[in-house]
Amino acid sequence: MSHTYERRVFAPVITPFKGSLAIDTPRFAAFCRWLIGQGAGLAVFGTNSEANSLSLAERRELLDYLIQDGIDPFRLLPGTGACALPDAIELTAHAAKLNCYGVLMLPPFYYTSISDDGLFRYYAEVIEAVGSSRLRVFLYHIPQFTGVPISHALIERLVAAYPRTVVGIKDSSGDWSNTETMLQRFPGFQIFPASEALLERALPLGAAGCISATANIQPGGIATLLHEWGTPGDAGRQARVSAIRAVAQRQPMIAALKHVVAHFTLDAAWRTVRPPLTCLGDAEGAALIAQLTALDFSMPAAERLSAVCRQPRDCAAAASAPAPGC
Structure with a gap:
Protein backbone atom coordinates (compact mmCIF):
# COMPACT_ATOMS: atom_id res chain seq x y z
CA MET A 1 0.00 0.00 0.00
CA SER A 2 1.74 3.18 -1.13
CA HIS A 3 0.24 6.64 -1.59
CA THR A 4 1.93 10.04 -1.74
CA TYR A 5 0.14 12.95 -0.08
CA GLU A 6 0.70 16.07 1.96
CA ARG A 7 -0.83 16.61 5.37
CA ARG A 8 -4.12 18.43 4.98
CA VAL A 9 -6.99 19.75 7.05
CA PHE A 10 -10.52 19.50 5.67
CA ALA A 11 -13.52 21.31 7.11
CA PRO A 12 -16.93 19.61 6.92
CA VAL A 13 -18.31 22.94 5.79
CA ILE A 14 -21.35 24.17 7.68
CA THR A 15 -24.28 24.96 5.40
CA PRO A 16 -26.01 28.36 5.62
CA PHE A 17 -29.78 28.56 5.24
CA LYS A 18 -32.14 31.38 4.47
CA GLY A 19 -35.17 32.10 6.62
CA SER A 20 -37.13 29.88 4.23
CA LEU A 21 -34.67 27.06 5.06
CA ALA A 22 -33.45 27.01 1.47
CA ILE A 23 -29.65 26.83 1.11
CA ASP A 24 -27.99 30.24 0.86
CA THR A 25 -25.66 29.28 -1.96
CA PRO A 26 -23.68 32.53 -2.39
CA ARG A 27 -23.05 32.70 1.36
CA PHE A 28 -21.90 29.06 1.29
CA ALA A 29 -19.47 29.72 -1.57
CA ALA A 30 -18.07 32.80 0.14
CA PHE A 31 -17.44 30.84 3.31
CA CYS A 32 -15.74 28.07 1.29
CA ARG A 33 -13.42 30.65 -0.25
CA TRP A 34 -12.60 31.98 3.23
CA LEU A 35 -11.75 28.46 4.44
CA ILE A 36 -9.47 27.87 1.46
CA GLY A 37 -7.79 31.21 2.09
CA GLN A 38 -7.05 30.03 5.64
CA GLY A 39 -5.45 26.82 4.36
CA ALA A 40 -8.30 24.29 4.62
CA GLY A 41 -9.83 21.88 2.15
CA LEU A 42 -13.58 21.44 1.87
CA ALA A 43 -15.26 18.26 3.09
CA VAL A 44 -18.65 19.54 1.98
CA PHE A 45 -21.69 17.43 2.87
CA GLY A 46 -20.12 16.01 6.00
CA THR A 47 -21.90 15.42 9.28
CA ASN A 48 -21.50 19.03 10.39
CA SER A 49 -22.68 20.22 6.99
CA GLU A 50 -26.12 18.82 7.89
CA ALA A 51 -25.65 16.59 4.85
CA ASN A 52 -28.41 14.19 5.77
CA SER A 53 -30.81 17.14 5.90
CA LEU A 54 -29.97 17.97 2.26
CA SER A 55 -31.57 16.39 -0.79
CA LEU A 56 -29.58 14.73 -3.55
CA ALA A 57 -30.47 17.53 -5.93
CA GLU A 58 -29.27 20.15 -3.44
CA ARG A 59 -25.95 18.41 -3.00
CA ARG A 60 -25.40 18.06 -6.74
CA GLU A 61 -26.36 21.66 -7.45
CA LEU A 62 -24.26 23.04 -4.62
CA LEU A 63 -21.19 21.13 -5.80
CA ASP A 64 -21.75 22.40 -9.35
CA TYR A 65 -22.06 25.95 -8.04
CA LEU A 66 -18.74 25.77 -6.19
CA ILE A 67 -16.91 24.57 -9.30
CA GLN A 68 -18.57 27.22 -11.45
CA ASP A 69 -17.67 29.80 -8.83
CA GLY A 70 -14.00 28.99 -9.33
CA ILE A 71 -13.32 26.61 -6.43
CA ASP A 72 -10.50 24.22 -7.33
CA PRO A 73 -12.04 20.70 -7.37
CA PHE A 74 -8.82 19.38 -5.83
CA ARG A 75 -9.88 21.23 -2.67
CA LEU A 76 -13.17 19.30 -2.50
CA LEU A 77 -13.88 16.08 -0.61
CA PRO A 78 -17.68 15.82 -0.78
CA GLY A 79 -19.65 13.34 1.27
CA THR A 80 -21.41 10.88 -1.04
CA GLY A 81 -22.46 8.03 1.24
CA ALA A 82 -26.18 7.23 1.36
CA CYS A 83 -28.54 4.56 2.58
CA ALA A 84 -29.74 3.79 -0.96
CA LEU A 85 -27.12 2.36 -3.29
CA PRO A 86 -28.41 4.28 -6.37
CA ASP A 87 -28.13 7.56 -4.43
CA ALA A 88 -24.54 6.80 -3.41
CA ILE A 89 -23.66 5.91 -7.00
CA GLU A 90 -25.25 9.10 -8.34
CA LEU A 91 -23.49 11.40 -5.89
CA THR A 92 -20.14 9.63 -6.24
CA ALA A 93 -20.24 9.61 -10.03
CA HIS A 94 -21.05 13.32 -10.03
CA ALA A 95 -18.07 14.13 -7.79
CA ALA A 96 -15.73 11.97 -9.88
CA LYS A 97 -16.92 13.66 -13.08
CA LEU A 98 -16.03 17.02 -11.54
CA ASN A 99 -12.56 15.65 -10.68
CA CYS A 100 -12.88 16.28 -6.94
CA TYR A 101 -9.93 15.33 -4.75
CA GLY A 102 -11.97 12.40 -3.53
CA VAL A 103 -15.25 11.43 -1.90
CA LEU A 104 -15.97 10.74 1.75
CA MET A 105 -18.32 7.77 1.96
CA LEU A 106 -20.44 6.81 4.93
CA PRO A 107 -21.51 3.18 4.98
CA PRO A 108 -25.24 2.60 4.38
CA PHE A 109 -26.94 3.30 7.68
CA TYR A 110 -30.32 2.48 9.25
CA TYR A 111 -29.84 -1.27 8.91
CA THR A 112 -27.58 -2.44 11.73
CA SER A 113 -25.58 -5.63 12.26
CA ILE A 114 -24.45 -5.46 8.64
CA SER A 115 -21.73 -7.96 7.73
CA ASP A 116 -18.40 -7.06 6.19
CA ASP A 117 -19.54 -8.98 3.12
CA GLY A 118 -22.53 -6.67 2.75
CA LEU A 119 -20.43 -3.56 3.25
CA PHE A 120 -17.80 -4.77 0.82
CA ARG A 121 -20.47 -5.34 -1.79
CA TYR A 122 -21.91 -1.86 -1.20
CA TYR A 123 -18.58 -0.08 -1.72
CA ALA A 124 -17.64 -2.38 -4.60
CA GLU A 125 -20.94 -1.74 -6.37
CA VAL A 126 -20.41 2.03 -6.11
CA ILE A 127 -16.82 1.83 -7.36
CA GLU A 128 -17.68 -0.49 -10.25
CA ALA A 129 -20.76 1.50 -11.26
CA VAL A 130 -18.86 4.80 -11.30
CA GLY A 131 -16.03 3.15 -13.21
CA SER A 132 -13.72 6.15 -13.11
CA SER A 133 -9.95 6.12 -12.75
CA ARG A 134 -10.30 9.57 -11.17
CA LEU A 135 -12.33 8.25 -8.25
CA ARG A 136 -10.66 8.27 -4.83
CA VAL A 137 -12.73 6.89 -1.98
CA PHE A 138 -12.19 7.85 1.65
CA LEU A 139 -14.18 5.66 4.00
CA TYR A 140 -16.06 7.36 6.83
CA HIS A 141 -16.09 5.56 10.18
CA ILE A 142 -18.57 7.11 12.60
CA PRO A 143 -20.35 4.15 14.20
CA GLN A 144 -21.93 6.17 17.00
CA PHE A 145 -24.10 7.84 14.33
CA THR A 146 -24.43 5.15 11.68
CA GLY A 147 -24.51 2.05 13.86
CA VAL A 148 -22.33 0.49 11.15
CA PRO A 149 -18.62 0.23 11.98
CA ILE A 150 -15.95 -0.09 9.31
CA SER A 151 -13.69 -2.91 10.47
CA HIS A 152 -9.98 -3.21 9.86
CA ALA A 153 -10.64 -6.43 7.97
CA LEU A 154 -13.00 -4.59 5.63
CA ILE A 155 -10.41 -1.87 5.01
CA GLU A 156 -7.81 -4.50 4.18
CA ARG A 157 -10.20 -6.25 1.80
CA LEU A 158 -11.24 -3.05 0.00
CA VAL A 159 -7.66 -1.84 -0.40
CA ALA A 160 -6.62 -5.23 -1.79
CA ALA A 161 -9.44 -5.12 -4.34
CA TYR A 162 -9.20 -1.40 -5.22
CA PRO A 163 -5.73 -0.18 -4.25
CA ARG A 164 -5.85 2.93 -6.45
CA THR A 165 -9.38 3.87 -5.45
CA VAL A 166 -9.83 3.19 -1.72
CA VAL A 167 -7.11 5.45 -0.41
CA GLY A 168 -8.06 6.65 3.06
CA ILE A 169 -10.48 6.93 5.96
CA LYS A 170 -11.86 9.48 8.39
CA ASP A 171 -12.03 8.01 11.88
CA SER A 172 -14.75 9.79 13.82
CA SER A 173 -15.17 7.02 16.36
CA GLY A 174 -13.48 9.02 19.13
CA ASP A 175 -11.62 5.82 20.01
CA TRP A 176 -7.90 6.59 19.98
CA SER A 177 -7.00 2.90 20.17
CA ASN A 178 -8.85 2.35 16.88
CA THR A 179 -7.08 5.25 15.18
CA GLU A 180 -3.72 4.13 16.52
CA THR A 181 -4.24 0.56 15.32
CA MET A 182 -5.19 1.73 11.83
CA LEU A 183 -2.14 3.98 11.61
CA GLN A 184 0.09 1.06 12.60
CA ARG A 185 -1.66 -1.54 10.46
CA PHE A 186 -2.09 0.50 7.26
CA PRO A 187 1.04 2.56 6.61
CA GLY A 188 0.60 4.82 3.59
CA PHE A 189 -3.19 4.81 3.90
CA GLN A 190 -4.52 8.35 4.33
CA ILE A 191 -5.94 8.26 7.85
CA PHE A 192 -7.65 11.40 9.14
CA PRO A 193 -8.62 11.67 12.82
CA ALA A 194 -11.77 13.72 13.33
CA SER A 195 -10.24 16.00 15.95
CA GLU A 196 -7.21 18.25 15.84
CA ALA A 197 -6.70 17.43 19.52
CA LEU A 198 -5.41 14.00 18.44
CA LEU A 199 -2.77 15.31 16.04
CA GLU A 200 0.09 15.29 18.53
CA ARG A 201 -0.38 11.52 18.85
CA ALA A 202 -1.46 10.79 15.28
CA LEU A 203 1.08 12.73 13.23
CA PRO A 204 4.14 10.85 14.49
CA LEU A 205 2.40 7.65 13.38
CA GLY A 206 1.80 8.96 9.87
CA ALA A 207 -1.67 10.55 9.96
CA ALA A 208 -2.61 12.45 6.82
CA GLY A 209 -3.99 15.41 8.77
CA CYS A 210 -7.51 15.79 10.11
CA ILE A 211 -11.09 16.28 8.97
CA SER A 212 -12.47 18.26 11.87
CA ALA A 213 -15.73 20.04 12.63
CA THR A 214 -13.83 22.86 14.30
CA ALA A 215 -11.80 23.45 11.15
CA ASN A 216 -14.81 25.62 10.30
CA ILE A 217 -13.71 28.14 12.92
CA GLN A 218 -9.94 27.61 13.26
CA PRO A 219 -8.76 26.43 9.82
CA GLY A 220 -5.63 28.56 9.90
CA GLY A 221 -4.46 27.31 13.27
CA ILE A 222 -4.84 23.67 12.27
CA ALA A 223 -3.22 24.23 8.87
CA THR A 224 -0.25 25.92 10.54
CA LEU A 225 0.10 23.07 13.03
CA LEU A 226 0.17 20.56 10.17
CA HIS A 227 2.54 22.48 7.92
CA GLU A 228 4.98 23.35 10.72
CA TRP A 229 4.87 20.00 12.48
CA GLY A 230 8.31 19.03 13.74
CA THR A 231 9.49 22.61 14.21
CA PRO A 232 9.87 24.63 17.43
CA GLY A 233 6.53 25.70 18.82
CA ASP A 234 4.66 22.44 18.17
CA ALA A 235 3.49 22.12 21.76
CA GLY A 236 2.08 25.63 21.87
CA ARG A 237 0.29 25.31 18.54
CA GLN A 238 -1.17 21.97 19.57
CA ALA A 239 -2.30 23.29 22.95
CA ARG A 240 -4.08 26.23 21.35
CA VAL A 241 -6.07 24.28 18.74
CA SER A 242 -6.94 21.66 21.36
CA ALA A 243 -8.24 24.32 23.76
CA ILE A 244 -10.48 25.86 21.11
CA ARG A 245 -11.77 22.43 20.14
CA ALA A 246 -12.55 21.64 23.78
CA VAL A 247 -14.64 24.79 24.16
CA ALA A 248 -16.64 24.21 20.97
CA GLN A 249 -17.48 20.59 21.70
Whole structure:
Protein backbone atom coordinates (compact mmCIF):
# COMPACT_ATOMS: atom_id res chain seq x y z
CA MET A 1 0.00 0.00 0.00
CA SER A 2 1.74 3.18 -1.13
CA HIS A 3 0.24 6.64 -1.59
CA THR A 4 1.93 10.04 -1.74
CA TYR A 5 0.14 12.95 -0.08
CA GLU A 6 0.70 16.07 1.96
CA ARG A 7 -0.83 16.61 5.37
CA ARG A 8 -4.12 18.43 4.98
CA VAL A 9 -6.99 19.75 7.05
CA PHE A 10 -10.52 19.50 5.67
CA ALA A 11 -13.52 21.31 7.11
CA PRO A 12 -16.93 19.61 6.92
CA VAL A 13 -18.31 22.94 5.79
CA ILE A 14 -21.35 24.17 7.68
CA THR A 15 -24.28 24.96 5.40
CA PRO A 16 -26.01 28.36 5.62
CA PHE A 17 -29.78 28.56 5.24
CA LYS A 18 -32.14 31.38 4.47
CA GLY A 19 -35.17 32.10 6.62
CA SER A 20 -37.13 29.88 4.23
CA LEU A 21 -34.67 27.06 5.06
CA ALA A 22 -33.45 27.01 1.47
CA ILE A 23 -29.65 26.83 1.11
CA ASP A 24 -27.99 30.24 0.86
CA THR A 25 -25.66 29.28 -1.96
CA PRO A 26 -23.68 32.53 -2.39
CA ARG A 27 -23.05 32.70 1.36
CA PHE A 28 -21.90 29.06 1.29
CA ALA A 29 -19.47 29.72 -1.57
CA ALA A 30 -18.07 32.80 0.14
CA PHE A 31 -17.44 30.84 3.31
CA CYS A 32 -15.74 28.07 1.29
CA ARG A 33 -13.42 30.65 -0.25
CA TRP A 34 -12.60 31.98 3.23
CA LEU A 35 -11.75 28.46 4.44
CA ILE A 36 -9.47 27.87 1.46
CA GLY A 37 -7.79 31.21 2.09
CA GLN A 38 -7.05 30.03 5.64
CA GLY A 39 -5.45 26.82 4.36
CA ALA A 40 -8.30 24.29 4.62
CA GLY A 41 -9.83 21.88 2.15
CA LEU A 42 -13.58 21.44 1.87
CA ALA A 43 -15.26 18.26 3.09
CA VAL A 44 -18.65 19.54 1.98
CA PHE A 45 -21.69 17.43 2.87
CA GLY A 46 -20.12 16.01 6.00
CA THR A 47 -21.90 15.42 9.28
CA ASN A 48 -21.50 19.03 10.39
CA SER A 49 -22.68 20.22 6.99
CA GLU A 50 -26.12 18.82 7.89
CA ALA A 51 -25.65 16.59 4.85
CA ASN A 52 -28.41 14.19 5.77
CA SER A 53 -30.81 17.14 5.90
CA LEU A 54 -29.97 17.97 2.26
CA SER A 55 -31.57 16.39 -0.79
CA LEU A 56 -29.58 14.73 -3.55
CA ALA A 57 -30.47 17.53 -5.93
CA GLU A 58 -29.27 20.15 -3.44
CA ARG A 59 -25.95 18.41 -3.00
CA ARG A 60 -25.40 18.06 -6.74
CA GLU A 61 -26.36 21.66 -7.45
CA LEU A 62 -24.26 23.04 -4.62
CA LEU A 63 -21.19 21.13 -5.80
CA ASP A 64 -21.75 22.40 -9.35
CA TYR A 65 -22.06 25.95 -8.04
CA LEU A 66 -18.74 25.77 -6.19
CA ILE A 67 -16.91 24.57 -9.30
CA GLN A 68 -18.57 27.22 -11.45
CA ASP A 69 -17.67 29.80 -8.83
CA GLY A 70 -14.00 28.99 -9.33
CA ILE A 71 -13.32 26.61 -6.43
CA ASP A 72 -10.50 24.22 -7.33
CA PRO A 73 -12.04 20.70 -7.37
CA PHE A 74 -8.82 19.38 -5.83
CA ARG A 75 -9.88 21.23 -2.67
CA LEU A 76 -13.17 19.30 -2.50
CA LEU A 77 -13.88 16.08 -0.61
CA PRO A 78 -17.68 15.82 -0.78
CA GLY A 79 -19.65 13.34 1.27
CA THR A 80 -21.41 10.88 -1.04
CA GLY A 81 -22.46 8.03 1.24
CA ALA A 82 -26.18 7.23 1.36
CA CYS A 83 -28.54 4.56 2.58
CA ALA A 84 -29.74 3.79 -0.96
CA LEU A 85 -27.12 2.36 -3.29
CA PRO A 86 -28.41 4.28 -6.37
CA ASP A 87 -28.13 7.56 -4.43
CA ALA A 88 -24.54 6.80 -3.41
CA ILE A 89 -23.66 5.91 -7.00
CA GLU A 90 -25.25 9.10 -8.34
CA LEU A 91 -23.49 11.40 -5.89
CA THR A 92 -20.14 9.63 -6.24
CA ALA A 93 -20.24 9.61 -10.03
CA HIS A 94 -21.05 13.32 -10.03
CA ALA A 95 -18.07 14.13 -7.79
CA ALA A 96 -15.73 11.97 -9.88
CA LYS A 97 -16.92 13.66 -13.08
CA LEU A 98 -16.03 17.02 -11.54
CA ASN A 99 -12.56 15.65 -10.68
CA CYS A 100 -12.88 16.28 -6.94
CA TYR A 101 -9.93 15.33 -4.75
CA GLY A 102 -11.97 12.40 -3.53
CA VAL A 103 -15.25 11.43 -1.90
CA LEU A 104 -15.97 10.74 1.75
CA MET A 105 -18.32 7.77 1.96
CA LEU A 106 -20.44 6.81 4.93
CA PRO A 107 -21.51 3.18 4.98
CA PRO A 108 -25.24 2.60 4.38
CA PHE A 109 -26.94 3.30 7.68
CA TYR A 110 -30.32 2.48 9.25
CA TYR A 111 -29.84 -1.27 8.91
CA THR A 112 -27.58 -2.44 11.73
CA SER A 113 -25.58 -5.63 12.26
CA ILE A 114 -24.45 -5.46 8.64
CA SER A 115 -21.73 -7.96 7.73
CA ASP A 116 -18.40 -7.06 6.19
CA ASP A 117 -19.54 -8.98 3.12
CA GLY A 118 -22.53 -6.67 2.75
CA LEU A 119 -20.43 -3.56 3.25
CA PHE A 120 -17.80 -4.77 0.82
CA ARG A 121 -20.47 -5.34 -1.79
CA TYR A 122 -21.91 -1.86 -1.20
CA TYR A 123 -18.58 -0.08 -1.72
CA ALA A 124 -17.64 -2.38 -4.60
CA GLU A 125 -20.94 -1.74 -6.37
CA VAL A 126 -20.41 2.03 -6.11
CA ILE A 127 -16.82 1.83 -7.36
CA GLU A 128 -17.68 -0.49 -10.25
CA ALA A 129 -20.76 1.50 -11.26
CA VAL A 130 -18.86 4.80 -11.30
CA GLY A 131 -16.03 3.15 -13.21
CA SER A 132 -13.72 6.15 -13.11
CA SER A 133 -9.95 6.12 -12.75
CA ARG A 134 -10.30 9.57 -11.17
CA LEU A 135 -12.33 8.25 -8.25
CA ARG A 136 -10.66 8.27 -4.83
CA VAL A 137 -12.73 6.89 -1.98
CA PHE A 138 -12.19 7.85 1.65
CA LEU A 139 -14.18 5.66 4.00
CA TYR A 140 -16.06 7.36 6.83
CA HIS A 141 -16.09 5.56 10.18
CA ILE A 142 -18.57 7.11 12.60
CA PRO A 143 -20.35 4.15 14.20
CA GLN A 144 -21.93 6.17 17.00
CA PHE A 145 -24.10 7.84 14.33
CA THR A 146 -24.43 5.15 11.68
CA GLY A 147 -24.51 2.05 13.86
CA VAL A 148 -22.33 0.49 11.15
CA PRO A 149 -18.62 0.23 11.98
CA ILE A 150 -15.95 -0.09 9.31
CA SER A 151 -13.69 -2.91 10.47
CA HIS A 152 -9.98 -3.21 9.86
CA ALA A 153 -10.64 -6.43 7.97
CA LEU A 154 -13.00 -4.59 5.63
CA ILE A 155 -10.41 -1.87 5.01
CA GLU A 156 -7.81 -4.50 4.18
CA ARG A 157 -10.20 -6.25 1.80
CA LEU A 158 -11.24 -3.05 0.00
CA VAL A 159 -7.66 -1.84 -0.40
CA ALA A 160 -6.62 -5.23 -1.79
CA ALA A 161 -9.44 -5.12 -4.34
CA TYR A 162 -9.20 -1.40 -5.22
CA PRO A 163 -5.73 -0.18 -4.25
CA ARG A 164 -5.85 2.93 -6.45
CA THR A 165 -9.38 3.87 -5.45
CA VAL A 166 -9.83 3.19 -1.72
CA VAL A 167 -7.11 5.45 -0.41
CA GLY A 168 -8.06 6.65 3.06
CA ILE A 169 -10.48 6.93 5.96
CA LYS A 170 -11.86 9.48 8.39
CA ASP A 171 -12.03 8.01 11.88
CA SER A 172 -14.75 9.79 13.82
CA SER A 173 -15.17 7.02 16.36
CA GLY A 174 -13.48 9.02 19.13
CA ASP A 175 -11.62 5.82 20.01
CA TRP A 176 -7.90 6.59 19.98
CA SER A 177 -7.00 2.90 20.17
CA ASN A 178 -8.85 2.35 16.88
CA THR A 179 -7.08 5.25 15.18
CA GLU A 180 -3.72 4.13 16.52
CA THR A 181 -4.24 0.56 15.32
CA MET A 182 -5.19 1.73 11.83
CA LEU A 183 -2.14 3.98 11.61
CA GLN A 184 0.09 1.06 12.60
CA ARG A 185 -1.66 -1.54 10.46
CA PHE A 186 -2.09 0.50 7.26
CA PRO A 187 1.04 2.56 6.61
CA GLY A 188 0.60 4.82 3.59
CA PHE A 189 -3.19 4.81 3.90
CA GLN A 190 -4.52 8.35 4.33
CA ILE A 191 -5.94 8.26 7.85
CA PHE A 192 -7.65 11.40 9.14
CA PRO A 193 -8.62 11.67 12.82
CA ALA A 194 -11.77 13.72 13.33
CA SER A 195 -10.24 16.00 15.95
CA GLU A 196 -7.21 18.25 15.84
CA ALA A 197 -6.70 17.43 19.52
CA LEU A 198 -5.41 14.00 18.44
CA LEU A 199 -2.77 15.31 16.04
CA GLU A 200 0.09 15.29 18.53
CA ARG A 201 -0.38 11.52 18.85
CA ALA A 202 -1.46 10.79 15.28
CA LEU A 203 1.08 12.73 13.23
CA PRO A 204 4.14 10.85 14.49
CA LEU A 205 2.40 7.65 13.38
CA GLY A 206 1.80 8.96 9.87
CA ALA A 207 -1.67 10.55 9.96
CA ALA A 208 -2.61 12.45 6.82
CA GLY A 209 -3.99 15.41 8.77
CA CYS A 210 -7.51 15.79 10.11
CA ILE A 211 -11.09 16.28 8.97
CA SER A 212 -12.47 18.26 11.87
CA ALA A 213 -15.73 20.04 12.63
CA THR A 214 -13.83 22.86 14.30
CA ALA A 215 -11.80 23.45 11.15
CA ASN A 216 -14.81 25.62 10.30
CA ILE A 217 -13.71 28.14 12.92
CA GLN A 218 -9.94 27.61 13.26
CA PRO A 219 -8.76 26.43 9.82
CA GLY A 220 -5.63 28.56 9.90
CA GLY A 221 -4.46 27.31 13.27
CA ILE A 222 -4.84 23.67 12.27
CA ALA A 223 -3.22 24.23 8.87
CA THR A 224 -0.25 25.92 10.54
CA LEU A 225 0.10 23.07 13.03
CA LEU A 226 0.17 20.56 10.17
CA HIS A 227 2.54 22.48 7.92
CA GLU A 228 4.98 23.35 10.72
CA TRP A 229 4.87 20.00 12.48
CA GLY A 230 8.31 19.03 13.74
CA THR A 231 9.49 22.61 14.21
CA PRO A 232 9.87 24.63 17.43
CA GLY A 233 6.53 25.70 18.82
CA ASP A 234 4.66 22.44 18.17
CA ALA A 235 3.49 22.12 21.76
CA GLY A 236 2.08 25.63 21.87
CA ARG A 237 0.29 25.31 18.54
CA GLN A 238 -1.17 21.97 19.57
CA ALA A 239 -2.30 23.29 22.95
CA ARG A 240 -4.08 26.23 21.35
CA VAL A 241 -6.07 24.28 18.74
CA SER A 242 -6.94 21.66 21.36
CA ALA A 243 -8.24 24.32 23.76
CA ILE A 244 -10.48 25.86 21.11
CA ARG A 245 -11.77 22.43 20.14
CA ALA A 246 -12.55 21.64 23.78
CA VAL A 247 -14.64 24.79 24.16
CA ALA A 248 -16.64 24.21 20.97
CA GLN A 249 -17.48 20.59 21.70
CA ARG A 250 -19.09 21.39 25.03
CA GLN A 251 -22.20 22.42 23.08
CA PRO A 252 -24.08 20.62 20.27
CA MET A 253 -21.44 20.95 17.59
CA ILE A 254 -23.41 22.11 14.55
CA ALA A 255 -25.34 24.76 16.46
CA ALA A 256 -22.16 25.87 18.24
CA LEU A 257 -20.17 26.26 15.02
CA LYS A 258 -22.95 28.23 13.40
CA HIS A 259 -23.24 30.48 16.45
CA VAL A 260 -19.51 31.23 16.37
CA VAL A 261 -19.53 31.96 12.64
CA ALA A 262 -22.60 34.19 13.06
CA HIS A 263 -20.83 36.14 15.79
CA PHE A 264 -17.55 36.67 13.96
CA THR A 265 -19.08 37.37 10.54
CA LEU A 266 -21.57 39.80 12.10
CA ASP A 267 -24.30 37.83 10.33
CA ALA A 268 -26.96 36.32 12.59
CA ALA A 269 -28.50 34.37 9.69
CA TRP A 270 -25.66 31.87 10.03
CA ARG A 271 -27.30 30.52 13.19
CA THR A 272 -30.15 28.94 11.23
CA VAL A 273 -30.27 25.13 11.15
CA ARG A 274 -32.73 22.82 9.45
CA PRO A 275 -35.16 20.90 11.62
CA PRO A 276 -34.98 18.68 13.51
CA LEU A 277 -31.86 20.52 14.73
CA THR A 278 -32.28 23.64 16.84
CA CYS A 279 -30.19 26.77 17.26
CA LEU A 280 -28.00 27.34 20.27
CA GLY A 281 -29.82 29.19 23.04
CA ASP A 282 -28.85 32.76 23.84
CA ALA A 283 -27.33 31.87 27.22
CA GLU A 284 -25.35 28.95 25.82
CA GLY A 285 -24.21 31.07 22.89
CA ALA A 286 -23.06 33.90 25.13
CA ALA A 287 -21.12 31.46 27.31
CA LEU A 288 -19.49 29.93 24.24
CA ILE A 289 -18.36 33.29 22.90
CA ALA A 290 -17.09 34.33 26.34
CA GLN A 291 -15.02 31.15 26.63
CA LEU A 292 -13.53 31.68 23.18
CA THR A 293 -12.84 35.33 23.91
CA ALA A 294 -10.92 34.25 27.02
CA LEU A 295 -8.67 32.28 24.66
CA ASP A 296 -8.13 35.40 22.53
CA PHE A 297 -9.89 33.57 19.70
CA SER A 298 -10.59 35.24 16.36
CA MET A 299 -11.58 34.37 12.80
CA PRO A 300 -9.29 36.54 10.63
CA ALA A 301 -11.19 38.71 8.13
CA ALA A 302 -14.44 36.83 8.81
CA GLU A 303 -16.40 40.06 9.14
CA ARG A 304 -15.84 40.61 5.41
CA LEU A 305 -18.19 37.67 4.79
CA SER A 306 -21.17 39.45 6.30
CA ALA A 307 -24.09 39.66 3.89
CA VAL A 308 -25.94 42.17 6.07
CA CYS A 309 -23.29 44.44 7.56
CA ARG A 310 -22.96 47.03 4.80
CA GLN A 311 -22.00 50.06 6.92
CA PRO A 312 -20.01 50.20 10.17
CA ARG A 313 -23.07 51.48 12.07
CA ASP A 314 -24.97 48.34 11.06
CA CYS A 315 -22.47 45.90 12.54
CA ALA A 316 -23.63 45.77 16.14
CA ALA A 317 -27.24 45.27 15.10
CA ALA A 318 -26.30 42.59 12.58
CA ALA A 319 -24.30 40.62 15.10
CA SER A 320 -27.06 40.60 17.72
CA ALA A 321 -30.11 40.23 15.47
CA PRO A 322 -32.22 37.11 15.93
CA ALA A 323 -31.55 34.46 13.32
CA PRO A 324 -34.38 33.54 10.97
CA GLY A 325 -35.87 30.24 12.09
CA CYS A 326 -34.36 30.30 15.60
